[in-house]
Amino acid sequence: MTLPLVYAPEVSKARVNGDPIVALESTIITHGMPYSQNVETARKVEACVRENGAAPATIAVIKGKLHIGLSDAELQALGQARDVAKLSRADIAACIATGGTGATTVAATMISAHLAGIHVFATGGIGGVHRGAEDSFDISADLRELAETPVTVVAAGAKAILDLPKTLEVLETLGVPVICVGQEEFPAFWSRSSGLPAPLRMDSPSEIAAAHKMRRAMGLPGGQLIANPIPQAAEISKDLLEPLINQALKEAEQQGVTAKAVTPFLLDRIFELTNGQSLSANIALVLNNARFASKVARAFALND
Numbered sequence: 001m002t003l004p005l006v007y008a009p010e011v012s013k014a015r016v017n018g019d020p021i022v023a024l025e026s027t028i029i030t031h032g033m034p035y036s037q038n039v040e041t042a043r044k045v046e047a048c049v050r051e052n053g054a055a056p057a058t059i060a061v062i063k064g065k066l067h068i069g070l071s072d073a074e075l076q077a078l079g080q081a082r083d084v085a086k087l088s089r090a091d092i093a094a095c096i097a098t099g100g101t102g103a104t105t106v107a108a109t110m111i112s113a114h115l116a117g118i119h120v121f122a123t124g125g126i127g128g129v130h131r132g133a134e135d136s137f138d139i140s141a142d143l144r145e146l147a148e149t150p151v152t153v154v155a156a157g158a159k160a161i162l163d164l165p166k167t168l169e170v171l172e173t174l175g176v177p178v179i180c181v182g183q184e185e186f187p188a189f190w191s192r193s194s195g196l197p198a199p200l201r202m203d204s205p206s207e208i209a210a211a212h213k214m215r216r217a218m219g220l221p222g223g224q225l226i227a228n229p230i231p232q233a234a235e236i237s238k239d240l241l242e243p244l245i246n247q248a249l250k251e252a253e254q255q256g257v258t259a260k261a262v263t264p265f266l267l268d269r270i271f272e273l274t275n276g277q278s279l280s281a282n283i284a285l286v287l288n289n290a291r292f293a294s295k296v297a298r299a300f301a302l303n304d
């Protein structure tokens with residue numbers, strides 16, 4: 001069976017030439033930000049990757065085909081569409097096989113990037129262990145994917161709506177390197193600070209690329225999480241955010257929001273509770289991650 005992969009011309013060309021490529025996800029577009037800021041941000045992130053010397057490959061499933069790189073019209077259509085599926089490891093194959101359309105989460109984007117031979121991926125924040133997971137068992141499939149699929153993921157840590165200490169514990173148990181950039185502390189998505197020490201620290205893109213290749217040479221499966229803190233000018237302090245996160249969590253519980261709907265619900269409520277400030281911060285951190293991921297992809301391509 002041949003895989004129904006569709007490469008955008010820019011990505012095809014980069015693959016042939018061995019030029020650096022950065023994978024980008026689509027759930028952040030369909031479930032992470034409101035229209036029209038979602039499409040504007042996706043375009044800006046792609047432009048940022050190009051400015052930094054790599055080819056952007058935004059990944060999504062459209063009518064049963066796995067697209068590695070989207071045209072502007074496809075990006076626009078996805079950003080406006082309603083009720084698009086949110087695809088992870090469990091459901092991406094079923095969606096493709098049945099001719100469906102869906103946005104890829106961190107987990108599904110890692111799987112797709114690996115199939116396309118792309119080693120570096122930029123996003124906002126990975127999913128992780130939800131607060132109250134001891135009762136709900138809600139742990140994002142992103143964590144297991146990092147343990148399994150050899151893609152280096154640049155994110156501003158894990159989303160602060162999560163239980164960050166437990167998220168780091170699970171990553172450690174799964175043997176996932178968590179490498180913080182520029183500071184000794186694990187960042188907390190909208191804030192630079194989480195109060196948790198960095199498991200590893202590397203500030204140089206070439207060291208990060210070398211660490212990925214060393215794992216491969218040693219036969220270790222899985223990728224790396226590169227935790228790149230939000231730029232200072234855009235951050236929202238932990239003290240300001242924490243009560244708002246707690247309020248949003250309470251509302252999610254009262255309204256019976258569960259499973260895949262939890263993260264989009266919380267992001268949306270925090271957007272409202274911060275009068276849009278969380279969205280500006282999210283956009284700033286994604287652009288910052290795209291910039292850094294491009295440098296890692298360039299270092300990777302040098303002597304792959």
Ligand code: PSU
Nearest residue numbers: 027028032105106124125127140260263
């Ligand atoms: N980064 C963002 N916004 C998002 C996401 C990442 O800035 O919405 C998405 C990613 O697709 C990630 C998902 O995989 O949130 C996590 O969802 P869950 O907690 O249901 O696994």
